[in-house]
Amino acid sequence: MTHILKPASRLPHGLVRFRGAVSAVFVGVILSGCGVVNNMIYKTTGDVMQGFSRNHTVPYLLESEDLAMGCAMSEATAPLLMSFGRVTSEPDQLAVMLYLSAGGCAEEQAREHELASLGALRARNAEQAEDAMIRQKRALSLAAKRYHRGWKHHNAFYGKPDASECPGFDDDLGEFIYLAGLLSGLQALNAEIQSTSSIGVPKNIGSTVARATSCLENDKWWGAPMALRATVWSMIPGALPDGEDPFQRLDIADEQGEEAGVRISHVFHAIAAQNKGDHERLRSVIRSHAEAIDETPANEEWTFVDAMATQMIVTISDRMWMENTGHRTPTGKLGTFWDDEKETVETMDLDDLL
Structure with a gap:
């Protein structure tokens, strides 16, 4: 017996239209939802990357003494990490x-160009010296831009520095980054001046930084806040408060830094001595730093900061050696100078033994 298949019964016209509308909405959600889902993924990834970098990458780097690797990391990862600000x-x-x-990377390049220029001047090669000076100023301009960006991000996070209303700090790292931001601001002004260019760094940034250091505990941070403040006092006319001696303050800060194994105050002291043209004091600071790193190991938690201080002291020493001898500080001779009196070797008259 043959069975005849009957066509399926038709759905009511209204239900057909409803089902079509649901399908259209579903497809639309799928297509448009791709962007929503992606944004959610990007935001989550950005939050995770920021949190990991802040809580683990930065502390890990601060325990390292490899400045070159830290420089390479900051230049390579800054665009990636900062781009997450578009989605979170x-x-x-x-x-x-x-x-x-990253500003320190550019400034290190500028120092190399400066040494090349000094070497060329001693060799009486004016064209090569001029070219190196041009490269130095270009590198300093880049450094100033980077430092200034750091300063602006510092103000965005902590608020405009004001000693009368200090920010609240979540932890020691947050407090250290506040100090780093103040240093970035001062470096931005210094690099801009040396580059002879104008990138818009506020000219009152020095006095602003000096006041803001009062928000930090001097004993806790190796004497660095007072050293930074005293350096500004010594460099800006009219900034020195009555009854204060910036170099006496710097001497005290040096002792604190040497004891803590974080000798960044030596750098501020050397800069202040250079600015005053006090060459004997500058030599004394360099000698003190060389002795201190031999006697006291760097603080393990802040090894990177101490290594950075040593690099900058070596740079100052290299400039002095290059100007006077045509070469950098000899290996293993930091703290010594080309005109130091040679140790006399006691000799014995062999004729007396015969």
Whole structure:
């Protein structure tokens, strides 16, 4: 017996239209939802990357003494990490460290160009010296831009520095980054001046930084806040408070830094001595630093900061040696100078033994 298949019964016209509308909405959600899902993924990834970098990458780096690797990392990862600010909150606090380090990279290049220029001048090669000076100023201009970006991110996160209303700090790292931001601001002004260019760094940034250091505990941070403040006092006319002696303050800060194994105050002291043209004091600071790093190991938690201080002291020493001898500080001779009196070797008259 043959069975005849009957066509399926038709759905009511209204239900057909409803089902079509649901399908259209479903497809639309799928297509448009790709962007929503992606944004959620990007935001989550950005939050995770920011949190990991702040809580683990930065502390790990601060325990390292490899400045070159820290420099390479900041230049390579800054665009990636900062781009997450397009999909989540701006990583202002992390940016302070990234741009301070990246600015240091450019400034290190400028120092190399300066040494090349000094060497060329001693060799009486005016064209080569001029070219190196041009490269130095270009590198300093880049450094100033990077430092200034770090300063602006510092202000965005902590608020405009004001000693009368200090920010609240979540932890020691947050307090350290505040100090790093103040240093970034001062470095931005210094690099801009040396580059002879104008990138918009506020000219009152020095006095602003000096006041803001009062928000930090001097004993806790190796004497660095007072050293920074005293350096500004010594460099800016009219900034010195009545009854204060900036170099006496710097001497005290040096003792604190040497004892703590974080000798960044030596750098501020050397800069202040250079600015005053006090060459004997400058030599004394360099000698003290060389002796201190031999006698006291760097603080393990802040090894990077101490290594950075040593690098800058070596740079100052290299400039002095290059100007006077045509070469950098000899290996293993930091703290010595070309005109030091040679140790006399006691000799014995062999004729007396015969």
